[in-house]
Amino acid sequence: MTSVVSPLAPASFPDMPQIGGVRFATVAAGLRYQGRDDVMLAVLDPGTTLAGTFTRSATRSAAVLDCQEKIGRDADGGGAAILVNSGNANAFTGRAGHEAVAGITGAAAGVLGLSPARIFTSSTGVIGEPLPRERITARLADLRAGLDAGGIAAAARAIMTTDTFPKGATRTVTLGGGEVRIAGIAKGSGMIAPDMATMLVYVFTDAKIGRAELQALVSDVTGRTFNCITVDSDTSTSDTLLVAATGASGVDVSGDAGFAAALEEVMLDLALQVVRDGEGASKLIEVQVEGAADDVDARRVALSIANSPLVKTAVAGEDANWGRVVMAVGKSGAAADRDRLGIRFGSLWVARDGARVPDYSEDAASAYMKGQELVIGVDLGLGQGRARVWTCDLTHGYIDINADYRS
Amino acid sequence: MTSVVSPLAPASFPDMPQIGGVRFATVAAGLRYQGRDDVMLAVLDPGTTLAGTFTRSATRSAAVLDCQEKIGRDADGGGAAILVNSGNANAFTGRAGHEAVAGITGAAAGVLGLSPARIFTSSTGVIGEPLPRERITARLADLRAGLDAGGIAAAARAIMTTDTFPKGATRTVTLGGGEVRIAGIAKGSGMIAPDMATMLVYVFTDAKIGRAELQALVSDVTGRTFNCITVDSDTSTSDTLLVAATGASGVDVSGDAGFAAALEEVMLDLALQVVRDGEGASKLIEVQVEGAADDVDARRVALSIANSPLVKTAVAGEDANWGRVVMAVGKSGAAADRDRLGIRFGSLWVARDGARVPDYSEDAASAYMKGQELVIGVDLGLGQGRARVWTCDLTHGYIDINADYRS
Numbered sequence: 001m002t003s004v005v006s007p008l009a010p011a012s013f014p015d016m017p018q019i020g021g022v023r024f025a026t027v028a029a030g031l032r033y034q035g036r037d038d039v040m041l042a043v044l045d046p047g048t049t050l051a052g053t054f055t056r057s058a059t060r061s062a063a064v065l066d067c068q069e070k071i072g073r074d075a076d077g078g079g080a081a082i083l084v085n086s087g088n089a090n091a092f093t094g095r096a097g098h099e100a101v102a103g104i105t106g107a108a109a110g111v112l113g114l115s116p117a118r119i120f121t122s123s124t125g126v127i128g129e130p131l132p133r134e135r136i137t138a139r140l141a142d143l144r145a146g147l148d149a150g151g152i153a154a155a156a157r158a159i160m161t162t163d164t165f166p167k168g169a170t171r172t173v174t175l176g177g178g179e180v181r182i183a184g185i186a187k188g189s190g191m192i193a194p195d196m197a198t199m200l201v202y203v204f205t206d207a208k209i210g211r212a213e214l215q216a217l218v219s220d221v222t223g224r225t226f227n228c229i230t231v232d233s234d235t236s237t238s239d240t241l242l243v244a245a246t247g248a249s250g251v252d253v254s255g256d257a258g259f260a261a262a263l264e265e266v267m268l269d270l271a272l273q274v275v276r277d278g279e280g281a282s283k284l285i286e287v288q289v290e291g292a293a294d295d296v297d298a299r300r301v302a303l304s305i306a307n308s309p310l311v312k313t314a315v316a317g318e319d320a321n322w323g324r325v326v327m328a329v330g331k332s333g334a335a336a337d338r339d340r341l342g343i344r345f346g347s348l349w350v351a352r353d354g355a356r357v358p359d360y361s362e363d364a365a366s367a368y369m370k371g372q373e374l375v376i377g378v379d380l381g382l383g384q385g386r387a388r389v390w391t392c393d394l395t396h397g398y399i400d401i402n403a404d405y406r407s
Numbered sequence: 408m409t410s411v412v413s414p415l416a417p418a419s420f421p422d423m424p425q426i427g428g429v430r431f432a433t434v435a436a437g438l439r440y441q442g443r444d445d446v447m448l449a450v451l452d453p454g455t456t457l458a459g460t461f462t463r464s465a466t467r468s469a470a471v472l473d474c475q476e477k478i479g480r481d482a483d484g485g486g487a488a489i490l491v492n493s494g495n496a497n498a499f500t501g502r503a504g505h506e507a508v509a510g511i512t513g514a515a516a517g518v519l520g521l522s523p524a525r526i527f528t529s530s531t532g533v534i535g536e537p538l539p540r541e542r543i544t545a546r547l548a549d550l551r552a553g554l555d556a557g558g559i560a561a562a563a564r565a566i567m568t569t570d571t572f573p574k575g576a577t578r579t580v581t582l583g584g585g586e587v588r589i590a591g592i593a594k595g596s597g598m599i600a601p602d603m604a605t606m607l608v609y610v611f612t613d614a615k616i617g618r619a620e621l622q623a624l625v626s627d628v629t630g631r632t633f634n635c636i637t638v639d640s641d642t643s644t645s646d647t648l649l650v651a652a653t654g655a656s657g658v659d660v661s662g663d664a665g666f667a668a669a670l671e672e673v674m675l676d677l678a679l680q681v682v683r684d685g686e687g688a689s690k691l692i693e694v695q696v697e698g699a700a701d702d703v704d705a706r707r708v709a710l711s712i713a714n715s716p717l718v719k720t721a722v723a724g725e726d727a728n729w730g731r732v733v734m735a736v737g738k739s740g741a742a743a744d745r746d747r748l749g750i751r752f753g754s755l756w757v758a759r760d761g762a763r764v765p766d767y768s769e770d771a772a773s774a775y776m777k778g779q780e781l782v783i784g785v786d787l788g789l790g791q792g793r794a795r796v797w798t799c800d801l802t803h804g805y806i807d808i809n810a811d812y813r814s
Binding site: 055057058059060089091092093094095096097126127128129130232237309310313314316317319322323324326327329330331332334335336337338339341351353354355356394395396398399402403 | 467500536537716726734737739741742744745746760762763802803806810
């Protein structure tokens with residue numbers, strides 16, 4: 001595992017506002033890592049609305065299954081809590097995995113005075129090893145004692161695994177009814193692929209909104225944010241996104257487009273931070289596809305490019321190898337007409353109508369590829385379908401990190 | 408580009424028999440490489456039957472489109488020829504690409520005294536650069552003069568690009584009617600993924616068989632051989648497999664299962680040599696899936712494992728990281744029941760019924776991973792579906808080769 005911070009990391013963790021109705025605590029339970037916190041607790045005041053999206057993996061973890069079962073229920077008027085550990089995913093641990101979740105949520109409910117149905121857990125780390133749950137339950141009283149409205153930055157650090165920096169994003173919006181704050185944290189670096197809510201993401205807001213509306217909004221925004229990023233096309237067993245609206249601001253945001261936009265900004269910011277921390281990443285790549293037969297085809301082409309090892313290694317080598325982009329379009333399965341295809345790097349068109357542009361300049365293309373944030377654009381020339389997907393390059397760093405993650 | 412031979416290469420190029428009715432020649436046309444042959448010609452005597460399978464890429468090359476258009480036609484009684492260049496794929500070259508193919512096939516037809524409809528070409532190498540076809544047509548007379556029934560080994564070398572060794576396979580079978588020989592060559596190392604006939608493969612036999620039956624046989628066998636290998640999940644624009652049956656042995660193999668089996672052995676041998684030369688490969692991995700709902704699901708699971716960067720880097724690191732196999736099963740989209748899933752490395756079961764086996768030995772699993780040829784087995788426990796897929800590990804060598812292939 002590398003300890004070097006990704007070159008694509010933001011300059012610093014953002015200055016996060018406190019969100020009324022939420023308090024955080026972290027402890028070092030010694031699950032796997034030494035000398036750092038590896039468990040975080042967020043306690044949500046009564047009246048908080050929760051929504052979530054989860055991995056669609058057929059081998060999803062016990063904690064994910066438990067969250068999914070609970071998330072659709074209306075609150076019982078009491079509070080809720082989110083309890084997360086890093087270092088062990090408690091995935092593919094059979095009946096022992098379910099027992100661990102039941103044991104932890106039951107103990108947390110007792111310590112916090114909540115219903116077990118309102119305790120949401122996540123576990124992230126190695127797959128297949130039994131979770132030593134007693135190391136977590138032994139620290140619940142310490143966690144309760146340490147609860148602090150200003151603890152979100154420590155929480156972001158406690159949930160990291162191969163991440164090289166903690167991920168946070170925040171927006172404050174003034175709506176008709178007053179000011180509303182949104183603050184979110186995320187972890188994720190490898191085993192990142194779309195088709196789900198990616199990795200662990202927790203977003204808190206003091207807005208007031210009903211459960212069904214919040215869930216619909218979160219599902220919709222996930223499709224344009226976390227489901228549009230890929231680091232390595234590998235889908236985690238544990239991906240979880242939870243959004244908690246405490247209502248502490250007193251501002252009702254039902255049907256408010258300004259709130260929806262701010263939530264999307266926070267979620268996209270966090271999603272891009274996950275890509276910026278893609279294992280071994282040295283460049284951030286935005287793939288823009290237009291002119292597809294429809295949006296589904298556009299997304300298929302964008303993901304085919306974003307997941308192509310040959311495209312990603314070319315970017316790592318700062319090689320304007322647009323032939324590999326052609327290849328990735330061709331293999332995507334989407335409708336494509338070779339003779340209408342156009343490809344650009346940033347605003348520099350390298351191919352149009354199925355062939356290299358007459359005034360193609362290898363020097364100009366190569367100069368563009370030296371940048372740290374790149375756009376690969378494809379115009380299929382067929383219809384109105386569009387998609388945007390974000391990924392990173394594939395470097396020696398990815399091999400270094402993943403050829404000995406467990407050992 | 409590396410010049411080191413893959414550690415998985417066969418000890419030597421096989422001793423190939425001459426196939427009656429086929430002669431080979433190669434020349435150095437200087438298309439891209441210096442100091443080596445880069446064009447090969449195979450001339451097939453009158454009466455030869457041809458069958459082929461081709462990439463399904465939507466951006467396939469001009470040569471592939473030309474071959475596809477010609478392959479379904481019955482022979483006109485005259486001979487045929489296969490002309491292949493390496494170093495330039497003539498793919499995504501627009502109208503100029505089609506003109507290059509027409510120019511080359513027309514010139515070859517004139518020099519060889521054949522119909523242009525019986526000249527099959529392939530081009531492999533860089534995508535998007537115009538093919539300097541005159542360098543090839545200028546050497547056609549030299550190629551004709553150099554035709555030699557014993558030239559297949561040189562032909563195997565002339566079609567290489569990032570390959571680290573030439574690939575050949577042969578079988579001789581004694582059937583009811585007499586002895587029949589099969590000899591094939593292939594190239595391929597990166598941009599290798601199933602869903603087509605992969606890369607360039609040419610198989611020659613002196614068996615006698617009708618066009619329609621040969622095509623049906625080739626399509627069927629391709630599904631169990633070349634369509635079951637993947638190096639990097641990237642699908643080439645140029646993949647071509649051609650099988651030529653000259654009939655020179657006089658042995659009619661129609662409906663003969665012995666011939667079909669021998670052809671499958673040759674094609675599987677060549678397919679595995681492509682994987683053995685996978686860019687940067689240090690280990691050969693066979694993924695065996697059983698117990699799937701059906702064969703389609705089994706293949707989906709097998710490819711999900713074989714294409715997972717996390718599984719492939721774990722193998723490179725000799726890490727028995729079966730949790731990543733669980734992940735790959737989960738993301739495949741196939742029907743899977745976490746609690747029935749079993750996983751083994753070779754014959755060593757590491758998980759059964761959705762959890763680690765009680766007597767799991769990390770030492771035993773790690774010792775197995777040190778081998779050069781590994782089996783990852785998955786039992787889904789649901790039905791009778793089975794699949795086998797072959798791949799290689801993902802190493803620093805892949806990054807080295809592909810971060811500067813063009814430069």
